[in-house]
Amino acid sequence: MIYTIREINKRTPRVLPDFTLGYDIYDTCGDVNFAIRATLQLLKNQSDPQRCLIPASFQSALPEPQTKAVIGERYSEVSIAIARVIALSSVTQISYASTSEHLSRKWKFPTFLRTISSDEHQTRAIAELVCKFNWKSVAIVASDDEYGKYGxxxxxxxxxxxxNICIEFIDILPGNFYEDLTKVNELVSKINRSSAEAIIMFTKDTNVRPIMQEAINQTFNRTWIASDSWSTSTKVSQLEGIEKAGEVFGFISKMNEVPSFKDYVMSTFNGTTNAILEHYLTHYPLCSNRPDENISACFTTNSQPGSGQCQDIRCVADNIDQDELYNVYLAVQVIVEGLRHLLKCDNQQCKHSGKFTALEVTVYNCSKTCAPGQELKMQSKKCCKDCVPCADGEFSAGNGEECQRCSQAEFSSPQRDKCLNKTVEFLQWEDPFVIILSCLGVFGIIATFVFAILFTMYHSTPIVKAVGGYLCFLELFSLLACFCVIFTFTGKPTRVTCMLGLPVFGLGQSLCMACILANLFQILVGFNFDPKIGSWMKKLNRPVAVVTIVFGVQLAICVSWLHFNPPFPDNETLNKAIMLQCDKGNDKFFIAMLGYNGFLAVSCLLFAFKGNKLPDLYKNARLITTSMMLFLIIWILLIPIYISLIGKYKRGIEGAAILISSYSILCCHLAPKCYIMVFKKEINNQNAITENIRKHYEQKNMAVIKS
Structure with a gap:
């Protein structure tokens, strides 16, 4: 300020002809009370607020000039106190550093001006910085004064x-909270616990210093945003280990260099007449005046007066507070321009702007980019979203994008970063399990034809009559249908194969067990000697009628099933595959069909158990009991397996159950008869049967009449 005033006064031609600028300097110590006292001292002879101009011909006898302007204060809190006082005398105040938006209210502070941008520009610049780096969570620390509160x-x-920006917490602390270590420690703990990505501190450097010191001690490594009041403060920047606190992004007004000021500073120390500099040099002497001093580093302002340290003159000019330097220079120039206007001097235009430079930085705490297969989702934190893995069947390409569902024909990759096409699965003919089933099915068909040939060759023998005579051919036909139907469970399901599968099996098994039931009924009637019971049983002994009625019930169930809601091709969507299968259409019809066959099996079992007490050369009743027991066990075991099984082998299990139940009848009921026909011909005659009956009743002490 002194330099600028001197330059204006000695400039030729004179900027203000016949006028000389002077100055008084008051040290407010950054305190409101000192500032008001100094202001009152400044204005003590300002008797007439309306007399702002001094004519060129006027010779004042007053010790002070009538026209006054105030440059300062630095802190907004102090500037507001001064502005309220000097507004009463209409004295202009120009601040070079006070940025509080509150000072922009002209109806409150009509004479206040400044050469620095207000906090409106600074706060919007801070917000732009936060948005540029895509920070979503911030914390704000401010002092309870005009600067911090309004900022x-x-x-x-x-x-x-x-x-889209979340404020995790706001702490408004007393104006000089650095004096209260308890509050400082509480604040530091809160910052340490928070997940805020940037800590914005809107307060002066004296308050910031203890906070940053603790951040250094605890190695916070956080991201800090400094307001202009401490962004270039040496009290903070020269703290030892400041880099441990993390990255600091500060805001200052755009700086310009004051013309020839550095040369002035260098020359002023050689025989200065500046009282302020003279006072300064008494505490911090130049090293050039002490030749024995070894100058290894620039003097720092952290040194205490009288410490004995000296300073290199080359470092003095470089360490002047450059961010405020040009603003002070502008404040003096504004006063001069105002005077020139009032005194009708030539006008000059001054243009200036609050400009901010964008920076590059990495995010600190809140994750904005997640790995592929994860989405950003609000979890336990107040402001920050966390990276959460996508669920099964969902995907996210990355960058924290929301998880999306894959289509029904797709499944998510193991990394959940994309969708993959599901494979279409069904029982293939080349599957080993299918090959085994097919071989067993073919063998069953061949065995059925062989048995049919043998039964045809020996149709008039007693053993054929013992298994029902012509009914055995119906039984063989039904088994042939069951063996053939297993091939419908292999390959891609179609409407025809679905409709043939289970309904044909149900009909085949019912017809087979109807024939067995009619045969067992014949045996019971033949050996029943009770005249009362025997008469009505003989009336019911109509094999064709029994088979027709028993089979007719199942035929009605299956025809209704196929008519109203038949099985149809369908697919079951699994995690990684689409399973082609047959939907049963209506489960009630399937349960009715299977339940009726179970009822017939139990009936055959009861009749066979009853027939165990009768003479039985060919062990017919015992073998039927075994085959029916196998049938019931197989289908009872199938139910839990079928319900729990998922996949293409579900249909294969159905085919296997049909094969086992068909083989149980073929092997236990019919195969022993064929063995007798071929290898035990001696018992396949009437005499052997008669002898067997005689021995049976003789063992029970019953007389047998031979006819």
Whole structure:
């Protein structure tokens, strides 16, 4: 300021002819009370607020000039106190550093001006910085003064306006909270616990220093945003180990160099007449005046007066507070321009702007980019979203994008980063399990034809009559249908194969067991000697009628099933495959069909158990009991297996159950008869049967009449 005033006064031609600029300097110590006292001292002879101009011909007898302007203060809190006082005398105040938006209210502070941007520009610049780095969560620390309070309020308003920035916490602390270590420690603990990505501190450097010191001690490595009041403060920047606190992004007004000021500083120390500099040099002497001093580093302002340290003159000019330097220079120039206008001097235009330079930085805490297969989702934290893995069947390409569902024909990859096409599965003919089933089915068909030939060759023998005579051919035909139907369970399901599968099996098994039931009924009637019971049983002994009625019930069930809601081709969507299968259409018809066959099996079992007490050369009743027991066990075991089984082998299990139940009848009921026909011909005659009956009743002490 002194340099600028001197330059204006000695400039030729004179900027203000016949006028000389002077100055008084008051040290407010950054305190409101000292500032008001100094202001009152400044204005003590300002008797007439309306007399602002001094004519060129006027010779004042007053010790002070009537026209006054105030440059300062630095802190907004102090500037507001000064502005309220000097506004009463209409004295102009120009601040070079006070940025509080509150000072922009002209109806409150009509004479206040400044050469620095207000906090409105600074806070919007801070918000732009936060948005540029895609930070979603911030914390705000401010002092309870005009600077911190209005700055933080403006930040809150802007962040809420943007809607996508979350404020984790706001701490408004006393104006000089650095004096209260308890509050400082509480604040540091809160910052350490928070997940805020950036800590914005809107307060002066004296308050910031202890916070950053603790951040260094605890190696916070956080991201800090400095307001202009401490962004270039040496009190903070020269802390030992400051890099441990993390990255600091500060805001200052665009700086310009004051013309020839550095040369002035260098020359002023050689025979200065500046009282302030003279006072300064008494505490911090130049090393050039002490030739024995070894100058290894620049003097720092952390040194205490009288410490005995000296300073290199080359470092003095470089360490002047450059961010405020040009603003002070502008403040003097504004006063001069104002005077020139009032005194009708030539006008000059001055243009200036609050410009901010964008920076590059990496995010600190909140994750904005997740790995592929993860989405950003709000979990336990108040502001920050976490990377959460996508669920099964969902995918996310990356960058925290929301998880999307894969289509029914797709499944998510193991990394959940994309969808893969599901494979279409069904029982293939080349499957080993299918090959085994097919071989067993073919063997069953061949065996059925062989048995049919043998039964045809020996149709008039007693053993054929013992298994029902012509009914055995119906039984063989039904078994042939069951063996053939297993081939419908292999390959891609079609409407025809689905409709043939289970209904044909149900009909075949019912016809087979109807023939067995009629045969057992014949045996019971033949050996029943009770005249009362025997008469009505003989009336019911109509094999064709029995087979027709028993089979007719199942035929009605299956025809209704196929008519109203038949099985149809369908697919079951699994995690990684689409399973082609047959839907049963209506489960009630399937349960009715299977339940009726179970009822017939139990009936045959009861009749066979009853027939165990009768003479039986060919062990017919015992073998039927075994085959029916196998049938019931197989289908009872199938139910839980079928319900729990998932996959293409579900249909194969159905085919296997049909094969086993068909083989149980073929092997236990019919195969022993064929063995007798071929290898035991001696018992396949009437005499052997008669002898067997005689021995049976003789053992029970019953007389047998031979006819």
């Amino acid at each position: 933080s309020d403006n930040l809150v308003y802007i962040f809420r306006e943007k809607k």
